[in-house]
Amino acid sequence: MSAGKYFEKATSDALPAYGGASEVQSGPIAGASIDLHRKLANRQIQLIAIGGSIGTAVFVSIGGALAKGGPGSLFIAYTVYSCVLALLNNCIAEMSTYMPVSGGFIRLAGKWVDDALGFTAGWNFFFYEAILIPFEITAVSLVLSFWRDDIPVAAVCAACIVLYAACNILAVRAYGEAEFWLSGGKILLILMLFMFTFVTMVGGNPQHDAYGFRYWSSSPGAFAEYLSTSALGRFEGFLACVWSAAFACVGPEYISMVAAEAKHPRKYIKNAFKTVYWRFGAFFIGSALCCGIVVASNDKTLVEIQINNGGGSGSASGSPYVIAMGNMGIEGLPHLVNALLITSIFSAGNTYTYTATRILHSLALEGRAPRLLCKCTKSGVPIYCFCVVIIFPFLSFLQVSNSSSQVLTWMINLVTAAGIINYIIMAITYLCFYRACNAQRFDRNQLPYKGWFQPYSAYIGLAWMVCVVLCYGYSAFKPWRVDSFFTYYTMVIVAPVLFVGWKLLKRTKWRSPYEVDLIWQAPEITAYEEELSVHEPPVGFWQEMLGSLRRRP
Numbered sequence: 090m091s092a093g094k095y096f097e098k099a100t101s102d103a104l105p106a107y108g109g110a111s112e113v114q115s116g117p118i119a120g121a122s123i124d125l126h127r128k129l130a131n132r133q134i135q136l137i138a139i140g141g142s143i144g145t146a147v148f149v150s151i152g153g154a155l156a157k158g159g160p161g162s163l164f165i166a167y168t169v170y171s172c173v174l175a176l177l178n179n180c181i182a183e184m185s186t187y188m189p190v191s192g193g194f195i196r197l198a199g200k201w202v203d204d205a206l207g208f209t210a211g212w213n214f215f216f217y218e219a220i221l222i223p224f225e226i227t228a229v230s231l232v233l234s235f236w237r238d239d240i241p242v243a244a245v246c247a248a249c250i251v252l253y254a255a256c257n258i259l260a261v262r263a264y265g266e267a268e269f270w271l272s273g274g275k276i277l278l279i280l281m282l283f284m285f286t287f288v289t290m291v292g293g294n295p296q297h298d299a300y301g302f303r304y305w306s307s308s309p310g311a312f313a314e315y316l317s318t319s320a321l322g323r324f325e326g327f328l329a330c331v332w333s334a335a336f337a338c339v340g341p342e343y344i345s346m347v348a349a350e351a352k353h354p355r356k357y358i359k360n361a362f363k364t365v366y367w368r369f370g371a372f373f374i375g376s377a378l379c380c381g382i383v384v385a386s387n388d389k390t391l392v393e394i395q396i397n398n399g400g401g402s403g404s405a406s407g408s409p410y411v412i413a414m415g416n417m418g419i420e421g422l423p424h425l426v427n428a429l430l431i432t433s434i435f436s437a438g439n440t441y442t443y444t445a446t447r448i449l450h451s452l453a454l455e456g457r458a459p460r461l462l463c464k465c466t467k468s469g470v471p472i473y474c475f476c477v478v479i480i481f482p483f484l485s486f487l488q489v490s491n492s493s494s495q496v497l498t499w500m501i502n503l504v505t506a507a508g509i510i511n512y513i514i515m516a517i518t519y520l521c522f523y524r525a526c527n528a529q530r531f532d533r534n535q536l537p538y539k540g541w542f543q544p545y546s547a548y549i550g551l552a553w554m555v556c557v558v559l560c561y562g563y564s565a566f567k568p569w570r571v572d573s574f575f576t577y578y579t580m581v582i583v584a585p586v587l588f589v590g591w592k593l594l595k596r597t598k599w600r601s602p603y604e605v606d607l608i609w610q611a612p613e614i615t616a617y618e619e620e621l622s623v624h625e626p627p628v629g630f631w632q633e634m635l636g637s638l639r640r641r642p
Contacts, residue, residue, distance in 0.1 A: 154333030160381025161311025
């Protein structure tokens with residue numbers, strides 16, 4: 090039976106894999122190969138997916154790109170990168186909506202391409218998440234410098250590590266709901282900053298100065314020079330903004346990873362992927378536009394923090410918005426924004442701790458990490474995995490002997506390459522999936538979500554990401570610096586080593602289009618959704634939000 094006909098049969102005659110709705114909602118699904126806890130509601134999926142992609146980069150690190158490239162380069166770079174990322178979202182959405190399995194794109198790569206690619210994807214994503222933890226702790230230290238510069242850096246690092254440990258071991262049951270509300274807080278913060286930009290640019294500031302797009306049209310202008318002068322310097326400034334966008338613009342990978350936790354995976358995850366498109370426009374492109382409006386690219390404080398690795402008390406949190414508020418003489422609001430920034434940054438670090446622990450645990454379960462890491466506590470916490478992950482936050486102590494902004498730069502360079510490699514793996518996985526569909530006459534029109542402009546969408550995304558990951562560390566060659574080279578290209582070197590090493594060790598095989606298992610867990614997932622829909626129909630986002638608020642005392 091062809092894959093297309095089998096999926097058609099599985100959709101119409103869902104296999105009775107589950108004992109009842111109560112089992113589905115209360116624990117792992119007995120007898121099913123997906124063995125998941127599908128508990129996340131639509132509102133949680135949507136806001137965690139949205140809030141998970143809004144991090145320190147949008148509020149703080151984006152200032153470095155503004156200082157290097159200027160507002161025009163920043164806006165163009167974020168727009169172009171967001172459009173390309175939308176093409177890749179189009180790929181992973183089709184696969185993850187059809188096959189919302191535990192491990193997301195990591196398991197899809199291992200199942201549909203090559204087990205060595207799944208091994209590479211898993212460890213690359215683990216390092217990506219783990220290194221982001223000390224990045225967020227370092228950002229907390231930088232934000233705290235807004236109030237005073239004599240706060241002991243080591244104390245901040247230690248406090249964050251202890252709090253992350255407590256949240257991930259003691260309060261893990263409340264993690265999903267807590268992140269739901271914290272993600273909502275991030276959205277409110279970014280909307281507040283957008284409103285601040287609009288009100289002040291039309292004259293709603295203490296100076297009653299309707300500055301509009303002054304920093305675009307006059308001094309210093311829309312395009313800044315970086316590294317070189319004249320046209321070459323402006324082009325290099327644009328490239329610096331592209332590299333910044335590569336770090337800041339994320340989202341599809343987190344939806345793929347959380348797909349297995351959704352109650353109605355194909356419906357809720359499909360909606361979550363669809364929100365990615367307007368999120369790119371509203372949050373990432375909007376942030377680049379607003380950031381370039383409120384503060385000049387040659388602002389003394391901005392350049393001192395982001396370029397010269399300086400700063401200190403009163404030099405703000407490194408956030409362009411807080412710097413702009415100080416320049417306008419606005420009192421009170423900078424303190425509120427900075428306080429909200431700290432909660433947002435801490436929330437991001439907590440999320441990365443949780444995610445890295447679960448990724449390492451899944452690697453252990455699949456035999457891609459030592460079996461010792463499979464052990465969990467009675468409450469379900471992978472305790473040994475957590476012990477490994479909690480080592481990474483200690484990298485934040487590097488800022489004791491270096492400036493916070495310098496350490497942030499190191500962390501950004503390390504994780505940016507890992508993030509881009511994630512997208513390269515997604516594109517390769519989709520192209521193999523697409524070829525298998527054609528070879529096995531699998532009708533993609535039957536899928537819950539069919540990506541548009543395929544396979545060209547995947548080819549364009551793959552080509553762009555390969556160019557970016559190979560070229561984004563060019564500044565290490567002007568002049569040549571060994572330390573810069575390794576912070577830029579460590580993950581670019583590690584990923585091929587992981588792939589080749591696992592392939593040689595396990596003798597894995599790159600699957601031909603006819604060998605790819607396109608059915609896999611589709612019957613079980615279809616049966617699960619059909620049975621659950623009878624007892625607990627899927628609910629729309631706003632309907633669920635209103636219902637949740639009514640239930641609260």
